[in-house]
Amino acid sequence: MKKRNRIIYWIATIWLSLGMLSTGIVQLIHVQQEADLFARLGYPAYLLTMLGAWKILGVIAVLVPKFPLLKEWAYAGFFFAMSGAVISHLAMNDEAKELFGPILLLVLTTVSWYFRPLSRKVVSVNA
Incomplete structure (x- = not known):
């Protein structure tokens, strides 16, 4: 793996991890502002606990x-959670500023996944 690709991977992965960890903690402890947002979007409060725990585990x-297989599932979970957040905000006709966080995390998820080292990839061997 080229040094440039390793740097891109780690920068994206660290920012992705910080974003997912911080939002996961906020959701897990049911910060009022986050609970209000989920209620406005029409989601039940228990979803905060599930998403928060899954983000931290991811x-x-x-x-x-x-x-590597567990990493694939974590990346997929991040992708589904953030694309779902974007769709939820679009469905509610929210302002563009509400899309910034989920889109940023979606981009970071994609970049981190794409540039991950071979040791972090699922490799199939054709017999």
Whole structure:
């Protein structure tokens, strides 16, 4: 892996991890502003706990060495959660500023996944 690609991977992965960890904690502890947002979007409060826990577990999966299949699932979960957030905000005709965070995390998820090292990829061997 080229040094440039490693740098891109780690920058994207660190920012993705910080974003997912911070929003995961906010959701897990049910910060009032986040609970109000979920209610306005029409989601039940228990979804905050589920998403928060999954985001934190996903960050751990992405950062720890090995377990490439688990990383694939974590990236997929991040992608689905953030694309769902974008769609939810669009469905509610929210202002463009509400889309910034989810779109940024969606881009960081894609960049981190794309530039991940071979040791963090699921490699299939055709027999």
